[in-house]
Amino acid sequence: MSHATPDPVSPALAESPVRVGIVDDHESVRLGLQAACENSGYEVLVAAATAQALVDGLAGRACDVIVLDLSLGDGSRVTDNVHLVAGTGSAVLVHSIADRVALVREALAAGAAGVIPKSSPTTTVMAAVASVARGDVLNNLEWATAIDADCDFAKAQLGRRERDVLHLYASGLPLKMVASQLGIAHSTAREYLDRIRVKYVEVGRPAPTKVDLLRRAVEDGILPGLDASVGDRGV
Structure with missing residues (x-):
């Protein structure tokens, strides 16, 4: 980091x-x-x-x-x-x-x-x-x-595909492009994203926005430390 x-x-x-x-x-x-x-x-x-x-x-x-x-x-x-x-x-x-x-x-x-x-x-x-x-x-x-x-800060247990989705999405890609890069349907990518958010809620670290997901990705070592802004463009 x-x-x-x-x-x-x-x-x-x-x-x-x-x-x-x-x-x-x-x-x-x-x-x-x-x-x-x-x-x-x-x-x-x-x-x-x-x-x-x-x-x-x-x-x-x-x-x-x-x-x-x-x-x-x-x-x-x-x-x-x-x-x-x-x-x-x-x-x-x-x-x-x-x-x-x-x-x-x-x-x-x-x-x-x-x-x-x-x-x-x-x-x-x-x-x-x-x-x-x-x-x-x-x-x-x-x-x-x-x-x-x-x-305890890193209790969210994300699967490999969930980490892949989080990495690309939190890096700034729209969800449609995330799906395209991973070779999965847009609806499947959305399901992964929903599961990621649920897992973070379960460990007391909610991430309702894209900026929140960026923070979680940095915290858990999925992305390196960043000082750039990633707008919350939604899904």
């Missing part, structure tokens, strides 16, 4: 500023992230000490990205926090110290789009925010380490 840092993207090129939410129980971190975001041209909608306070502050608005610390002082659970903030319609970027592998793994399993260490340069953090806002899959060493450290 290759590991690459996403390239920064100028917000000036976007039609509207990237909207960011920040959850961290340390005021200095919140203020630092907020200043960095605003200096990068992003719009910070809410910066809060807890996930619930952020959701309350958004009052129905949605961020493009919520930067979430893993361990908060209110004793809340990682999975609950990821679900809570993701429920606003926002992508979740974990921002944490690098040695909390178990918590990082839990956040990724709950649906976080990626992880960026607190030790990272500000430019790297801002690039990660831009990458996640675009819907890209954010892969880096911290993400891979969290996956590799927990064998």
